[in-house]
Amino acid sequence: MNILIFSDEQQLTEAAVQLILQAYERKPNLVLGLAAGRTPRRLYSDLVRAYQEKKIDFSLVRVFALDEFRGLSPNHPLSFAYYFKENLFNHINLRPENIFLLNGQTEKIDDHCRFYESMILQTGGIDIQILGIGLNGHIGFNEPGSSFGSRTRLQILTPETRANQQALFQAQGEDPPTMALTMGLATILEARNIILLATGEDKAAIISQALEGPITISLPASCLQLHPSVFVFLDELAASQLKRKAFYLYCQEINKREKLPIVIL
Ligand code: GLP
Numbered sequence: 001m002n003i004l005i006f007s008d009e010q011q012l013t014e015a016a017v018q019l020i021l022q023a024y025e026r027k028p029n030l031v032l033g034l035a036a037g038r039t040p041r042r043l044y045s046d047l048v049r050a051y052q053e054k055k056i057d058f059s060l061v062r063v064f065a066l067d068e069f070r071g072l073s074p075n076h077p078l079s080f081a082y083y084f085k086e087n088l089f090n091h092i093n094l095r096p097e098n099i100f101l102l103n104g105q106t107e108k109i110d111d112h113c114r115f116y117e118s119m120i121l122q123t124g125g126i127d128i129q130i131l132g133i134g135l136n137g138h139i140g141f142n143e144p145g146s147s148f149g150s151r152t153r154l155q156i157l158t159p160e161t162r163a164n165q166q167a168l169f170q171a172q173g174e175d176p177p178t179m180a181l182t183m184g185l186a187t188i189l190e191a192r193n194i195i196l197l198a199t200g201e202d203k204a205a206i207i208s209q210a211l212e213g214p215i216t217i218s219l220p221a222s223c224l225q226l227h228p229s230v231f232v233f234l235d236e237l238a239a240s241q242l243k244r245k246a247f248y249l250y251c252q253e254i255n256k257r258e259k260l261p262i263v264i265l
Contacts, residue, residue, distance in 0.1 A: 001225065002261045003211065003232045003248040005239040009199050012233045013042045016195055019231060020047065021055055023128060023193070023263045029060035031120075033129035033183070034088070035140070036067070036080040039197045040130055041087055048091040058094045062123045064116075066131070066188075067140040068102035070154060070179035078168055079104060102152070102181040109181070113152040117187065127265055129191035133198050136160050137206050137219035141182035148223050150184030185223050193229040193263040196221070198238040207234065208241040229264045 006012035024030050034040075050056045065080055074081035081101050089099060100119050106112040120126060131139050138144070141155045156179050165176035188194070198207050210221035211232065217223075224230050239245055255261055 001211065001230045001232060002251075002255070003234065003239075003242070004252055005234050005236065005245065005249055007236055009042055009235055012197070012199065012235055013046050016043055016197065016231075016233050017046045017050055019195065019263060020128060021050060023265060024056050024061075027127065027265050028057070029062065031062045031064070031123045031125065031127045033064045033066055033126040033188075033191055034084060035130050035132045035197075036065070036083045037132040039132040039199055043130065043197065044087040048088065051092045058092045060098075061094060062098040062100070063094060064100045064120060064126060064183075065102055066129070067180055067182035068104040069177040070104050070181060071177050072104045074101065074103075078165075078172065104177075104181060106181075109154050113154075113181065116152050116183075120187070120190075126191035128193045128195060128263060129188055131188070131194060131196045131221075133196060133203060133206060133210065133221050134161060135164065135202065135206060137210055137221045139185070139188060139196075139221045139224070141180040142185050142188075142220045144218050144220060146185055146217060146220050148189070148217060148226075149186050151187050152181070152183050155180055155182050185220060189223060189227055192265065193231065194224060194227055196224060196230060196232045198232070199235045201237040201240065203238040204241040207232075207238050208243065212243055231261070231263075 004015060051058060065084060068080045072079040076082060102116060103112055133139060136144055136158060142150060143155055143158045162176040169176045209219055213222060215222045215225050
């Protein structure tokens with residue numbers, strides 16, 4: 001695992017964008033998996049800036065959404081489809097046919113999920129999957145107890161995940177959805193590279209458990225320990241409970257000198 005620690009969110013995001021740009025230089029038709037949520041917002045706005053500065057052209061890039069709330073239309077302001085439009089798609093030159101979203105309103109859930117998986121395969125697989133982490137260790141909406149063999153499917157949300165969404169949905173006069181569609185843990189682990197982003201003190205405990213604790217389905221993000229090319233981008237606060245923090249910083253210094261690590265394509 002490449003655990004990278006930065007003094008603030010700006011530096012963290014710049015480094016993550018650099019990694020994506022390096023991959024893009026080598027493969028202009030990059031396949032990206034995209035997480036929604038608070039954490040990657042800045043990454044997306046920095047990618048928009050990179051596009052405006054002509055450092056990246058998205059005309060051949062393909063993107064797959066990681067998850068979506070069950071029941072929400074793509075126009076619902078709290079749907080992830082809407083989030084991606086607002087934060088990224090509306091500002092760059094992705095081709096509509098290269099955008100793959102999970103349809104929270106599909107009536108044929110199994111068919112839709114199987115189709116989604118087949119589209120990932122058809123593009124040649126995800127090159128870089130961007131992830132955040134939930135306070136209970138979920139990635140995508142793979143809640144604790146999700147099998148490491150799980151694939152894209154419908155997942156019932158835990159009360160704590162719904163509680164975390166409560167304020168946002170309440171502001172719309174709604175209750176948080178009870179379910180979501182999500183790529184499975186096996187789907188995520190098949191991505192060639194994974195970027196995990198975490199910022200803030202509230203993520204410190206779960207980050208240390210996920211990266212340094214036992215691998216268990218009780219903490220879905222711990223499955224990332226099994227993946228050969230994970231890049232974890234943390235700010236100081238999110239990194240504050242890591243036991244081997246000094247060693248990670250030492251490696252980061254050496255890697256910087258050697259211009260490592262690089263993504264697998
Ligand atoms: C959400 C989403 C994930 C997201 C994670 C962290 O519920 N299902 O895709 O990465 O939880 O969210 P945030 O970045 O807002 O803390």
